[in-house]
Amino acid sequence: MASSATPEYVLGHASSELQRLAYQAQYWGEATLEWLRRAAIEPGMRLLDIGCGAGDVSLLAATLVGPTGSVLGVDRSPDAVATATQRATAMGLSQVQFEVASLETFAPDRQFDGIIGRLVLIYLADPVAELRKLLRFVRQGGVVAFFEMDMVACRSVPPVPLVEESMERLRQTFRRAGNTLDLGPRLWRVFRDAGLPDASMMVHWRAEPAPAAPGARLISETTRSLLPMMERFGVARAAEVDVDTLSSRLQAAVVAQDATLLPPAVVGAWARR
Secondary structure (H helix, E strand, O other): OOOOOOOOOOOOOOHHHHHHHHHHHHHOHHHHHHHHHHOOOOOOOEEEEEOOOOOHHHHHHHHHHOOOOEEEEEEOOHHHHHHHHHHHHHHOOOOEEEEEOOOOOOOOOOOEEEEEEEOOHHHOOOHHHHHHHHHHHEEEEEEEEEEEEEHHHOEEEOOOHHHHHHHHHHHHHHHHOOOOOOHHHHHHHHHHHOOOOOOEEEEEOOOEEOOOHHHHHHHHHHHHHHHHHHHHOOOOOHHHHOHHHHHHHHHHHHHHOOOEEEOOEEEEEEEEO
8 A cells, every 4th residue: 555655665566576475375374364263354344455465365354254245455556456356256256346546545435344454554654643544444343453474583493594694685675665574563552552452463473394395485485576676775686696596495405404494473463443
């Protein structure tokens, strides 16, 4: 979602980024479903999904609200919205719709029973102020639920130099773009400062023994999307990253040290307005 106070979306909008989002959705699909269920997303609810991307969370939420409910997913990327719309049609989910919108111009003509968002507040310069604005679209007693990362948590045990180097490149790029690396654990404070009551929270942190192929792919695909920004910020050059071989090299390095990969943790939070 874009606003005048929103940093540039560091991961870009190339077709490869939509592919990365699809893999990310698969990777954290189980955790996302648990978060939505714990937030009491139920049949018949009318939901707003902020920063919906290719629609993964919207589509998952649509299966929970059922045909008597509805989901409106909004995103600033026309390509993402077109992809999400095609997916909803192919799945026969008529209760979900998508709209191209930026945060400063989005003005729905109705309120919702809940607002949800996965990995979206991290890209806002002032998550508290923007969440406070979004609360206008949620009825009293409605659900507010967001799901964010903790990139600081990522590590390998024992330390694998290539894993540590690769994650530090990601962290440096996000940091220089003005993003908060550990927004997930801070969500309760974001909710509180936006005027919400105490939030409930959950954490999901995968532990992958060697060769840790899923986590290695997650790191490499995120690196691929971030590469233009890495070069722009002087974090790393494409030649030294060698992103096309990064996943296989990460796996080989983890195997060589008989290590466990702990990818970034994710935190879900929810409260009632």
